[in-house]
Amino acid sequence: MIKNEEYIVEVIDINANGGGVAKYEGMAVFIPGAVPGDVAKVKIIKVAKSYAVGKLLELVEASEHRAEPPCVYAAKCGGCVAQHIKYEFQLKYKQKQVKDCLERIGKIREVEVLPTIAMENPIHYRNKAQYPIREVDGKIQIGFYAAKSHQVVDIEDCVIGNQKNGAIVDAIRKFLKDNKISIYNEATHKGLARHLVIRNSINFDEAMVCLVINGKKLPHAQDLVERLRAIPGITGILLNHNTAKGNVILAEQTTTLDGRDYIMDKIGELTFKISLLSFFQVNPVQTKVLYDIALGVAALTGSETVLDAYCGIGTISLFLAKEAKRVVGVEAIPQAVANANENAQINGIANVEFVLGNAEDVVLGEKFDVVVVDPPRKGCEEDFLKTIVANAPAKMVYISCDPATLARDVKFMYENGYVVNKVQPVDMFPYTSHVETCVLLSRLTT
CATH class of the missing domain: 2.40.50.1070 (OB fold (Dihydrolipoamide Acetyltransferase, E2P))
Incomplete structure (x- = not known):
C-alpha cells in the first residue's frame, strides 16, 4: 500500500480500540470509525512494515452493524469510540476481544467466554x-x-x-x-x-x-x-x-x-461514602451485576477467610463479607483505607479488616481460602502473583478492566497450577471499547 493513496476495502474485523480492520493484499489496514461489514473508500495515512492506517473517506456499502451515534459530538470527542456500532454488536465484539486475548496472550485454548452482559439502559450511566x-x-x-x-x-x-x-x-x-x-x-x-x-x-x-x-x-x-x-x-x-x-x-x-x-451512594443494599480521591466504579448499576457474579463464582460457604487485594474503599470486601467468615481488604492509599473502615461501620459489617500496605506483605502472614483481585489497568505485579501461588488459595476471582493484562496474569496462574473455570464479560462502559471481565481460577490438586 502507498501512503496518501486511496483504496476500496472490505472491513472484516474490529480491534481493541473499536476501529475497523480490513485486509489488502495480505496487509492489515486499521480504520477508525469503520465497522465489520463496511465496504469503504479509505485514504492511507500511515504505512508500517506489517500494517497500514487508513482514514475513512466514504462508505461504499454500510454494514448492518452500523448505527447512528446518539451523541452530536461523537465524530470529534475521543471518549466514546463505539457510538457508530449497534449496541448488540458492541457486546459481541467485547466478548470476542476477551476470548482473543486469552487465546493469543494467555495461551488458554478452547476457553469458553460467556456472552457479555448488557446494560438495560446504556446511557447517562457515568457517575x-x-x-x-x-x-x-x-x-x-x-x-x-x-x-x-x-x-x-x-x-x-x-x-x-x-x-x-x-x-x-x-x-x-x-x-x-x-x-x-x-x-x-x-x-x-x-x-x-x-x-x-x-x-x-x-x-x-x-x-x-x-x-x-x-x-x-x-x-x-x-x-x-x-x-x-x-x-x-x-x-x-x-x-x-x-x-x-x-x-x-x-x-x-x-x-x-x-x-x-x-x-453517598449505594451498590445493592450497601451504602458507601465516596470522597474526591476515592476509587468507585463509574457505573454502579453494572457494578452490582459484576459483584453478584464475583460473589456467585466464589461460592462462599461462611467458613472461608478471603483476601480482597486492591480493595479501594471496600466495595467488594463488604459484598464478600456477607457470605464469608472473615475478609481482609488491602489497599496502598491511606484515604481509601479510612473510607473503607467508615463504610464497614455505615453498613454494620464487623467481619472485615482493612489493612494499609502491599497485598503481598499481608499474604505472607496468613493463609487464605479465596483471593479476589480487582487491579488497575496495568494488572497485577508478578511478585504479587508469585506470593498468591505460594499461599495456594483454592480459588482466585480476578476482576479486570483490561483483557490484555488479564490474559497475561491468567497465563501466569495457569502455568502455576490454576485452571480457568469461568469467564464472564460485563459491559460496564457502553459505547466505549472497554470491557470488565470476571474470571474464576481454581487450584488443581495433585
Whole structure:
C-alpha cells in the first residue's frame, strides 16, 4: 500500500480500540470509525512494515452493524469510540476481544467466554466526569479531549454522563468568563482553572463539584458557590490545588468551599461514602451485576477467610463479607483505607479488616481460602502473583478492566497450577471499547 493513496476495502474485523480492520493484499489496514461489514473508500495515512492506517473517506456499502451515534459530538470527542456500532454488536465484539486475548496472550485454548452482559439502559450511566478546561482564541472550552490529542472538544452535554452535569458545566463556564478567571495553559504552565471534576450519586440526589486550580486561591469563590447552589442536588463544592506540571488531574490538597467533601451512594443494599480521591466504579448499576457474579463464582460457604487485594474503599470486601467468615481488604492509599473502615461501620459489617500496605506483605502472614483481585489497568505485579501461588488459595476471582493484562496474569496462574473455570464479560462502559471481565481460577490438586 502507498501512503496518501486511496483504496476500496472490505472491513472484516474490529480491534481493541473499536476501529475497523480490513485486509489488502495480505496487509492489515486499521480504520477508525469503520465497522465489520463496511465496504469503504479509505485514504492511507500511515504505512508500517506489517500494517497500514487508513482514514475513512466514504462508505461504499454500510454494514448492518452500523448505527447512528446518539451523541452530536461523537465524530470529534475521543471518549466514546463505539457510538457508530449497534449496541448488540458492541457486546459481541467485547466478548470476542476477551476470548482473543486469552487465546493469543494467555495461551488458554478452547476457553469458553460467556456472552457479555448488557446494560438495560446504556446511557447517562457515568457517575464521574473529568473535564479539562482550556482557552482557544479567547473562548473558554470545557469538554473532553479529541482522539489521540489534548485538544478539548467543547461539550454542553454528554450522552453517557449524568444528566445534571450539563447545568454544572454551563454554570462553571459562565463563572469563569464573567469573572475573567485565567485559564490554564499546558505549554506555559500559566493560568488558574485547569479541570472540572464532578461526582454524582445515582441513588441519592447528590453531586460533588470540584474545580481544579493551578494555585492556592480562587478569586470570587463566593460567587461560584452561589451560582452552583442554584442547581438542585449539589451537596459539596470543592477546590483542588494542583500546581504540578503533567497530566495528573487531582493533587492531594483540597479545600471545601461549601457543603460536604463527600457524597453517598449505594451498590445493592450497601451504602458507601465516596470522597474526591476515592476509587468507585463509574457505573454502579453494572457494578452490582459484576459483584453478584464475583460473589456467585466464589461460592462462599461462611467458613472461608478471603483476601480482597486492591480493595479501594471496600466495595467488594463488604459484598464478600456477607457470605464469608472473615475478609481482609488491602489497599496502598491511606484515604481509601479510612473510607473503607467508615463504610464497614455505615453498613454494620464487623467481619472485615482493612489493612494499609502491599497485598503481598499481608499474604505472607496468613493463609487464605479465596483471593479476589480487582487491579488497575496495568494488572497485577508478578511478585504479587508469585506470593498468591505460594499461599495456594483454592480459588482466585480476578476482576479486570483490561483483557490484555488479564490474559497475561491468567497465563501466569495457569502455568502455576490454576485452571480457568469461568469467564464472564460485563459491559460496564457502553459505547466505549472497554470491557470488565470476571474470571474464576481454581487450584488443581495433585
